[in-house]
Amino acid sequence: METEKKTVIVTKEDSPTDVIEAPTTPNSNGKNSETSASQRLTKLAKHFVIDGTLQPLEKQMPIEDRTSKRNRLEHLRKQKNIEAIVEKSLAYCANSDVKHKADNDWFSRYITLAEEVSNPTMQDLWAKILAGELTKPGSFSYKALKVFRDMSIYDAKLLAKASALAIKDQSKRNIRLISGCYQKPGLLNFFSSHRLQHVNLSHYGLNHADLLALAENHLLYTQESESNAMAQNEAIIFTYNGLPLKISAKKANVVLQFYKLTPLGAELAHLISDKPNEEFFDYLKKQLSHHFNVSSD
Incomplete structure (x- = not known):
């Protein structure tokens, strides 16, 4: 079956009308489903509070308020991530006595890197790093943490x-x-x-x-x-x-x-x-x- 094409009209203020030829694919119900990339982008933008200009002008918050909201939610997200990792770490901590005190500088750097991690699988691995370092200080270098931070x-x-x-x-x-x-x-x-x-x-x-x-x-x-x-x-x-x-x-x-x-x-x-x-x-x-x-x- 040949792919049908649907003409989509995108109108922008103070700019000429653009005509985009966008293919549509029938779904299992025989109906055409629109390309979802723009919907995904809109959803991501809303999640990270960077969708201000995507809203109608009359519904847009002042940019100062949008910035404040995004910063607040970003801090909340990081706090939630690091607390989840710390909670997971308890399950991996050994019950044996720890002879050496944890390095506060290492822990501070660890928090800065780990608080960006929201995927549950990766959080488990970061939890193992923390538990391993607390049990045996020096197990994981800061360089290793930076490499791990950049790993998918x-x-x-x-x-x-x-x-x-x-x-x-x-x-x-x-x-x-x-x-x-x-x-x-x-x-x-x-x-x-x-x-x-x-x-x-x-x-x-x-x-x-x-x-x-x-x-x-x-x-x-x-x-x-x-x-x-x-x-x-x-x-x-x-x-x-x-x-x-x-x-x-x-x-x-x-x-x-x-x-x-x-x-x-x-x-x-x-x-x-x-x-x-x-x-x-x-x-x-x-x-x-x-x-x-x-x-x-």
Whole structure:
């Protein structure tokens, strides 16, 4: 069915009449629905009290009153946001005694950033930041808070995806996404089909474009890294979302390949709850088993 067109006449005071050809699309009831962009803009303008000039002239409040009203509602909105986050934080606060006093300067900066957050999902993450900082001061730097402030929900979900697939070393400061492993080429293995093993992260929801998006937010290094060549029987101990992962080299000169989270990414990744993906964990162990003995006991 061809899209019908409806002529919409827009008249402005002291200006010539404009004629806009606006397509309309029949809805489920067979009626034409108008383009909703202008309605959405009007609703947003009203919500943020910037719709003064959209009202008929005789209904417009003086601009001083409009400004005062907008400032008042903006302060109320910020107050509501930060109070909601503080309330959510109580559920994440540990019951153990806190030995170090909270940094008032950090808390003041935190409030300035967090009071802009109205999305409930993002408020939960900001609540975890506050609880984590109160329990262990120094857990989240001000720089990390500013990066997190500029992240969208989509960016936060990407970080959650990465955290669900990542491994941590024993210090929990270094977080990596294993992308493969290989044995350095030699006369005996040069033509082996198993010499290089790839870990397909995209099959588990994290493709190359997602990695680039994480890098743009300074959460991940785009350059793939490698471990030092390991000696036979040399072992490394990691954790995968709270589960132990011990790998020891079956042979000499085997190397792990991985993407590494930046220090900022590692800080923020601790916000994500440990939710191991059992299917991915089994797949990871299988891919590594060509060159490593893998234990998760």
